[in-house]
Amino acid sequence: MKLIDINQFKAHLSDGLSIMVGGFMAVGTSETLIDAIVETNVKNLTIICNDAGYPDKGVGKLIKNKQVKRLIASHVGLNPLVGQMMAEGSLEVILTPQGTLAEQIRAGGSGLGGILTPTGVGTQVEEGKQKIIINDKEYLLETALKADIAIIYGSLVDKFGNVIYNATTRNFNPIMAMASEKVFVWAEKYVDELEPNYIMTPHIFVDYIVKENN
Amino acid sequence: MKLIDINQFKAHLSDGLSIMVGGFMAVGTSETLIDAIVETNVKNLTIICNDAGYPDKGVGKLIKNKQVKRLIASHVGLNPLVGQMMAEGSLEVILTPQGTLAEQIRAGGSGLGGILTPTGVGTQVEEGKQKIIINDKEYLLETALKADIAIIYGSLVDKFGNVIYNATTRNFNPIMAMASEKVFVWAEKYVDELEPNYIMTPHIFVDYIVKENN
């Protein structure tokens, strides 16, 4: 397990990366790591996140700073900038049902090719997708999703990289930690050791623990 | 939430039921609930369990008592009776890779039609199954699995039916609690209330809490 500081985290960033960002309406998003990405000013990012955050919170900061080429999310309604940029053509947005997005990410981290969901059948979401009938019911084949990097918000992180999330900060963090090549976790609180039974993300998914000043 | 006793549990049992039984080599299996099923002597059961337990432990007791028509499991090697009964033709065994079994049960509880796994490609496991190619890689389409009843072993169960499992007793219990019509949980310890952040099976999946003498 590697404990690194913000500058070392920045050294992993480059143009064109795909980044999974944990959080729901920016709760469970590490603003520290987002700010670091803003500071590096890397461009053409693909961001995978439940939503677009707010203009000055969460992934919204990256969007505002024009670092994002493509956003994969389920909801962008609370960030008016997104609608504007979509209309201008300066941001590509792939809207995905929230449950499907969760399944795609988990499939990516679990070595599955994809899953069959009834969600989106008969809507625009089915366009271009394979439909499979099982027991007379139609399902969409939704394929697995992975990323180069995940930034994870842990409420408690131990020195091994084990993570516990508090309350609704958990959201997409655990599955994103499984589906990315390099996983960085920032902690609200750094502790020595966590109770094995209550760990939500085991250390083997975490590549780096980032601490503001190490 | 309904707190019931063993006799009330027995009243839910009948011939021909499909029953998911949590546990791995009988660790995380409620012997109390297994014994109750043995006592009712209901027949022609379909049992879905990771393994066949031991002849006198876990689902092995149901097999020994000739109550099981069909067993869906990943491993039966530690119960010699099973091999014998398979050879005689008195027990149908469907062997499934352990990870696939877990995915099928979770899919059943999650409203998915199935999942695409690379496990089993090029083996007997692929027989009769649809193969789907994604990004030049072959996957098997494994369909969802559900049951009439699940019997769950909780280490700690609160009065609402929330469950926490200790150590390796967790195994298949959480996903089985999601995939069955009626879910019965037996507890090693009955408590008043559990910490919301560490609950592993939320109460909404649990229909009945069974207590030996209520």
Place this chain on the structure above:
Amino acid sequence: MNIKEVIARRVAKELKDGHVVNLGIGLPTLVANYVPEGIKVHFQSENGMINLGPKPDLTQEHPDIINAGGEKVSILTGGAYFDSFLSFSIIRGGHVDLTVLGSLEVDEKGNIANWIIPGKLVPGMGGAMDLLVGAKKVIVAMSHTNKGKPKILKQCTLPLTAKGEVNMIFTEMGVMEVTDKGIRLIEINPIYTVEDVQNNTEAQLIIAEDLKAMEIIYENNC
């Protein structure tokens, strides 16, 4: 009492003891204020909690505890937190008894459109498509018309959120069921006539033989 309150109060009567309920953002959220006495309902929030409690006061609120609308909330005794993945297993897997959603359009086939107005408004579907497909019962709670234009149509004109999933529609004018034969008006707000309701509805309504007055508690005119 405004229109939203009328609708929320009536929808609340559909809640049954032990129900797992997911309320959409906006009007549907108000339903939680009118849970009938003597029953216990478990509100689920798709961002990862069950047994959602009321808005806490400033001293009680915690930045880690929000609902799907991003508002700070509380959790009741017996509640639990979980991740988004399990949350949608709950939703898609048929473990939610009832969902209440707002809408832009609904039609006589039970189709619903509420996630996009092409070229104008693109909020995204969030969890709505999963809720519509997965919840055992889908209730649409909305104003009957939009600036005088009907929202209950023969056929939705906007891109669908789900096909044939709506079970009931609650508006300030009445209560409707989606049946194989079309939309059936089963309760009417006594301040309107059947003609009023039909005139504000594009779909041809089937009028229940035992049409009842909408069971709402009127405190004043709306």
Place this chain on the structure above:
Amino acid sequence: MNIKEVIARRVAKELKDGHVVNLGIGLPTLVANYVPEGIKVHFQSENGMINLGPKPDLTQEHPDIINAGGEKVSILTGGAYFDSFLSFSIIRGGHVDLTVLGSLEVDEKGNIANWIIPGKLVPGMGGAMDLLVGAKKVIVAMSHTNKGKPKILKQCTLPLTAKGEVNMIFTEMGVMEVTDKGIRLIEINPIYTVEDVQNNTEAQLIIAEDLKAMEIIYENNC
């Protein structure tokens, strides 16, 4: 030292610092006894734990803590428990660096057969099919022959557990790599000649130009 120990000691040298490792039941389990000094390996058990520790003494053992073979074990500092579903996400998802499995047969295409002898023995595949497909590196650790009959074949005769997934084979006679061109002998136990090894192997071996002596710590003859 018996055959099993020879093999386990040699396999242990493949362990690298930080590796996530899953050991099969039987011979492979012994590998845990010979982790090279100075490195830390995280042993995973598919029934739901990471950082598996040694067998506890009677006062320390707990009925809730077992490995995939059903034996009572311990957990080391930094370890975690999880359910079977997450456990196989770890396995299938490429988060296991190395798995060591025993086998009945292996062939020159990297095929492996170790879960069934039709009509005779039907233990089931347990987690083996997932481990073979998901682990980054697959090591087969087994006796070179079965009652004098080769187990390393041109083509497996028993039903496969996985197709083309084996990377290396460790036996008491030597160490082999599965390559595109066939099985390459890269280390040989000095008590055997190349001819001995080939005579006990059905597949045609490719002999490495830099064939080395098998790096084992001999305490006595086996």
